[in-house]
Amino acid sequence: MGNFHLIVIAVGTTIIFLSFFFAFAVRGNHTIPAYLNLFYYYPLLILFESVNSILCIYFHLYSGFTENSIEKLLFLFDFIFWALFFLAVFKSKNPVFKKVIYSNFIIFLLIMLVSSFTFRSPYESLGFSNMGKSIFCLLYVYDLFTSEPNINLKKDPVFWIVCGLFFYAASTIPIYLSLSYLYQHYQAVVGFLFPITNITIIIMHLLFIKGFLCIKQQRIPS
Amino acid sequence: MYQTTANTIMIFVIVCCVLVLVLVLFIAFIIYKYQQRQNHYFQNMEELKIIYDHAILESRIEMQEQTFQNISREIHDNIGQKLALAQMQLNTITYNTVEKTSDQISSVTAIISKIFDDLRDISRSLSSEIISQNGLIAAIEFELLQINKTANYDFQFNVNGDTSFLKDETELVLLRVIQEALHNVIKHAEASKINITLDYSKEVLKLLVSDNGKGFDCNGINLVGTGIKNIKKRIKLLKGNCVLESNYLTGTQFTILIPISL
Numbered sequence: 001m002g003n004f005h006l007i008v009i010a011v012g013t014t015i016i017f018l019s020f021f022f023a024f025a026v027r028g029n030h031t032i033p034a035y036l037n038l039f040y041y042y043p044l045l046i047l048f049e050s051v052n053s054i055l056c057i058y059f060h061l062y063s064g065f066t067e068n069s070i071e072k073l074l075f076l077f078d079f080i081f082w083a084l085f086f087l088a089v090f091k092s093k094n095p096v097f098k099k100v101i102y103s104n105f106i107i108f109l110l111i112m113l114v115s116s117f118t119f120r121s122p123y124e125s126l127g128f129s130n131m132g133k134s135i136f137c138l139l140y141v142y143d144l145f146t147s148e149p150n151i152n153l154k155k156d157p158v159f160w161i162v163c164g165l166f167f168y169a170a171s172t173i174p175i176y177l178s179l180s181y182l183y184q185h186y187q188a189v190v191g192f193l194f195p196i197t198n199i200t201i202i203i204m205h206l207l208f209i210k211g212f213l214c215i216k217q218q219r220i221p222s
Numbered sequence: 223m224y225q226t227t228a229n230t231i232m233i234f235v236i237v238c239c240v241l242v243l244v245l246v247l248f249i250a251f252i253i254y255k256y257q258q259r260q261n262h263y264f265q266n267m268e269e270l271k272i273i274y275d276h277a278i279l280e281s282r283i284e285m286q287e288q289t290f291q292n293i294s295r296e297i298h299d300n301i302g303q304k305l306a307l308a309q310m311q312l313n314t315i316t317y318n319t320v321e322k323t324s325d326q327i328s329s330v331t332a333i334i335s336k337i338f339d340d341l342r343d344i345s346r347s348l349s350s351e352i353i354s355q356n357g358l359i360a361a362i363e364f365e366l367l368q369i370n371k372t373a374n375y376d377f378q379f380n381v382n383g384d385t386s387f388l389k390d391e392t393e394l395v396l397l398r399v400i401q402e403a404l405h406n407v408i409k410h411a412e413a414s415k416i417n418i419t420l421d422y423s424k425e426v427l428k429l430l431v432s433d434n435g436k437g438f439d440c441n442g443i444n445l446v447g448t449g450i451k452n453i454k455k456r457i458k459l460l461k462g463n464c465v466l467e468s469n470y471l472t473g474t475q476f477t478i479l480i481p482i483s484l
Contacts, residue, residue: 004231141252149260153253163252167245192230199238203245 008195012202013050019043019205022212032215035088036157039212042081043205049074071122076112079105079129082165086136089158093143100139108132119180127176130169137166157211164207168200274459281456285398288452296344301337308333343368347401350394358393359385362400362418369404376415383422386482395456396429396480402449403431403476411435413473425482432475437468453478 020043027037049071056067083105090097111128119125140162144153153159175193183190308330315326346352347368352361359381366377387393400418407413413435421428450466453476457464460480468474 004234144252144256145259149256149263153256163245163249167241167248171241171244192234195234196237196241200241203242 005191005195005198008198008202009050009054012198012205013047015202015205015209016043016046016050019208019212020047022209022216026212026215029215032157033088035085036215039085039161039208042078042085043208045074045078045081046201046205049078068120068122072116072125075122075126075129076109076116078126079109079112079132082133082136086140089140090143093147097139097143101136104132104135108135121180121183123176123179127173127179130173130176133165133169134173137162137169141166155214155217157214160207160211160214164204164211167207168204171200172197277455277459281395281452281459284452285395285456288398288402292347293344296340300340301344304333304337304340308337343371350390353393353397354390357387358396359420361393361397362420365397365401365404366418369408373408375413378415378417380417380419381422382419385420385422388427388480388482392460392480395460396478399453399456399478400429400431402453406449407431407433407435407474411437411474422482427480427482429478429480430475431478432473434473437470437473439470440466440468 023040055061112125115124311330411433413433415434417432419430462480464478
């Protein structure tokens with residue numbers, strides 16, 4: 001399983017790198033909104049998280065405590081990124097959405113901060129952050145079915161991005177929140193669950209790539 | 223050991239497949255439901271467009287019908303009378319003396335010349351050319367001038383705000399609405415004063431037509447046939463709003479609001 005995990009990490013890092021490349025390629029395109037223009041920061045953030053884990057686990061450059069602290073900080077930036085992303089997506093929509101995003105952001109930010117100090121592992125914090133992100137995604141789906149249906153979903157980059165995020169965030173909530181407990185009682189299961197979270201991250205980034213390909217396809221006719 | 227790893231990988235693959243399947247189903251479900259909603263929405267839009275086009279066509283036919291009525295009335299009441307007078311004078315020419323005959327012919331010539339003027343005025347009043355060439359304000363001024371030739375009213379025409387040209391079609395509909403409102407005042411109100419105000423603001427054009435006539439009970443009167451129904455229908459087509467206020471003391475006031483973007 002160890003080698004398999006390594007393969008998953010290698011494939012995952014490549015996909016994240018590709019996702020960064022595609023997001024970076026549309027940077028400076030004035031025909032798309034700023035939140036897509038600046039989206040490349042997100043894969044970059046995930047790459048940092050990945051590099052942080054590799055440097056600590058495989059190269060033992062610094063202690064687990066330092067790694068955890070850096071992870072917690074990166075997870076915080078991750079959550080802030082998504083809050084800003086959804087705020088930008090709902091910019092011209094019903095002001096109630098903004099209020100929901102702000103309150104959701106504040107509540108989960110507080111929970112993340114509290115859990116950062118309470119738990120040693122950063123994954124509880126990530127679990128709560130994913131809970132907040134899932135609510136953002138549900139808000140997007142709600143808006144999709146209540147506003148005027150005038151977008152082509154199959155060619156809408158935001159739709160694919162939100163699908164990817166929702167899939168990753170919703171499916172990993174139970175894993176991250178129960179990780180400490182499982183580690184104490186069923187250590188073998190943790191080794192099995194971790195690659196699953198990596199697979200969800202890979203699928204999420206594949207969907208991001210799909211979203212950015214939609215932008216590229218839209219640019220061809222012009 | 224090897225068997226355990228193989229089993230773990232098998233379970234791992236199954237779990238991943240299930241997750242991917244759930245994702246695919248989720249995306250397919252959302253796209254399917256959204257497209258269903260989209261189809262319904264476009265169908266509704268299409269139906270609304272057909273209704274709107276039908277209403278526009280109806281309004282155009284109604285405006286055309288009214289134009290024909292105006293032409294008919296003008297020919298019968300004005301041109302016809304003058305031509306009859308000219309014919310009568312031509313029939314009474316005696317050719318006794320050159321002076322008298324000359325006077326009679328001059329009089330007929332003057333009548334025919336007046337008929338030409340009237341015909342030109344009618345033609346201008348009915349044509350939409352004045353709108354496209356000079357705009358709504360000039361067209362209203364011309365209309366008031368025409369009415370003052372035949373009847374004596376104290377007209378007040380005010381324009382407030384920064385004037386802007388609307389679409390020709392919108393201005394034409396507004397002109398016809400004003401003509402209809404003025405026609406109503408002349409026919410029913412027994413007024414001496416007529417006030418027309420155009421109030422241009424950034425988003426809305428407010429048109430006010432008021433008189434000091436005898437007024438009527440807005441709730442009691444049957445509005446069919448008075449042209450008010452037509453006015454309301456036309457304003458609705460311009461996505462505007464109109465309010466009719468009338469009482470026996472202060473006369474009638476028509477307030478019309480039109481979005482300026484039209």
